[in-house]
Amino acid sequence: MIKKTFIILLSICLIQFFSNNSYTVEPNEILKNQKQELRARNISKNIRCMVCQNQSIDESNAPLAKDLRILIRNKIKDGKKDEEIYKFLTDRYGDFILLKPPFKLNTLALWLLPFIFVLIGIFIVFSHNKKSKKI
């Protein structure tokens, strides 16, 4: 009995894990031009949904996310470049709207500290090993 429920649960988890193809972009939002649609999807994946905050607008059901998806598609249709669209959004919502923070002076610590910590860790391990060998 336990084995059976375990197998069922495991298969549910596996199905969930591999079925991340679903997305919230509604059929009427999709652009006819596939290249343009692909660009829109790529941009949307990098844009934070300001309402839910830990989702991209590509996967969020929030009305604002939908508005922004449509806005991005309209801008693409108008012939705007990706950089121009990103700039339009960060001008209004700040860098926070980008899921990946940009490499700037005020985000330097954010980007560099992990590497510094790894270096410190390596240093500690090596110096510790040296000392213990001596003993």
Place this chain on the structure above:
Amino acid sequence: MKKKLLIIPSILFLLIVLTFFYLLIIERNPSEIPSTLLDQNVPKFETESLLKKERFISSKEFGNEIILVNFFATWCLPCRDEHTYIKRFSNEKGIRVIGINYKDNPKKAIQWLKNLGNPYSNVPIDKYGRIAIDWGVYGIPETFIISSKGIIKYRHVGAVTKKIYKKINLLIEEIE
């Protein structure tokens, strides 16, 4: 010497714990994001007005006096909660308040203002939420203080409570 060094990680850990604890106890709303539009000019827009026949033209409205801009909708419950404070701004303090009607049904909005009282000197309609995007709005109600030079000085996300009401009044006094 070696034993003394071993204390360092525990001190670091304690510091981290203290920082987290401090961030937990201070009063803050972690989901509130500072507006990037602070100290910038009001976004330009032109749209229909809910209660007036003439179109709402932002460049004509801003830049003469301190104005509060309040994004609201009838479907938004916190908007109803904060309405008494919005009314107090215009009735008691004599501050001009512009209410941007966000993605709403105009008929319902007119009725809503009739029932609850209308504190707004003008109500531009943001039918598709496009104006709100230009203001960096992400969760209505949102309230902005605009200086007499037409510059955004403060943004509050969420309903205006008693505390925020006092804060906004203080800020307005400072700006004046």
